Amino acid sequence: MNLIFETSVLGRGCSILPECDVPVPVLPKNFCRENAPRLPQLSENDISRHYTALARRTHGVNNGFYPLGSCTMKYNPKINEEMAAQAGFTAIHPLQPEHTVQGAMEVLYQAERALCEITGMDAMTFQPAAGAHGEFTGLLLIKAYHKHRGDLKRTKIIIPDSAHGTNPASATMAGFTVISIPSQEDGCVDLEKLKAAVGEDTAGLMLTNPNTVGLFDKNILEITKIVHDAGGLNYYDGANLNAVMGVSRPGDMGFDVVHLNLHKTFSTPHGGGGPGSGPVGCKSLLAPFLPGPVVKKQQEQYHFETPEHSIGRVKAFYGNFTVVVKALSYILTLGAEGIREAAQNAVLNANYMMKKLGDLYTMAYEERCMHEFVMSLEPLKKETGISAMDIAKGLLDNGIHPPTMYFPLIVHEALMVEPTETESKETLDEAIEVFRSLYQTAKTDPQALHDAPHHTPVRRLDEVGAARNPKLHYSF
């Protein structure tokens, strides 16, 4: 396929602009470019075909099943896009006077109330642009809290090894020392190791729940109590809220601060590079430290306020506002019962697939899973030489996006499958058949899988080369 610059023909175009009817400003010469920008020149037809061809070569939720674990690649109802695209939301400016944007402020206020209700928190900021950004912000709140109390020796954050990879990175960036504790055989936090790790230097704990192996930690109340008793605070990585929303709340489990991924759970497509939103909710003891401004309501009027001991801004203005509009639209269309039902179906779908594959594939953990399950292809690899990567490439030939591969690191040859609640039983059954037939192919014709994918626009790519020596420039 040609690049858009290769399709370009000098002098071709498709925009017919009306004659300028305002004075053309004369810019100082040193601000003007010397040569015209080298933009591709194409007809509207060329452009339309170019992007349609690109869209056909890629895989999205609109093409087929996308069970990429820990990413919640679910279908996002188009009505929420329509809501966010309204001119009343897109044609306003963040510096407009408050009385002219009361509707937008009401959206922030209502979304905060709804998400606080869902998480069991008291206050929230929408500034963080992603999950990891939310983690960083939440940890800064914990840091500010201890500092405000003059408790300066709390410099350590405890993170179980079943946490998402961003957790230790965020804690390090926030200036903490990370104490990693290994999980038990069953994938849950080892309480004895946790007790041994906490102390006067514990700033807090970061827990991903359900964790990266798809399990809800059965000792969650004891975990948060151990940390609280030691004087630390509890951080809940809520990026996997799709499994528990409307069913259980981090605030009721002893957590003081939580981030959500609106671009996973709450109806913003995810995986295209943004924009995202990783709001941070907290209990009232941390609210004075939240980034400002936050929206307050007084006598039916909304106004912005900066919390008393605010850690400052973590992003310009109010975060990615239209993502919040989509989340609120999603929550209001589903309602309390619908939110709960979505989570229950996400869990049901994952368990259905896990059960239907368990006789062939080795599950890393046998017990009931939450929204995703992890298989280990280590036994299959030993027997046939077929790796998690080979099965993933085989799935591509069948129109299925591969599950998350080689993550979590604590499972060898891992494939992490998250079907989500928006897939029908028919889709799940088809995918189960594909997984089962690939297993047979691994035994009867392993070479076919080593050579897969056969039917995609490109075959096996040099992934290491692409990461190490990316070609980011086009030489004209």
Ligand SMILES: *Cc1c(COP(=O)(O)O)cnc(C)c1O
């Ligand atoms: C996706 C995810 C994150 C990070 O979110 P980003 O928006 O990609 O920064 C953090 N924790 C968990 C459990 C996740 O699944």
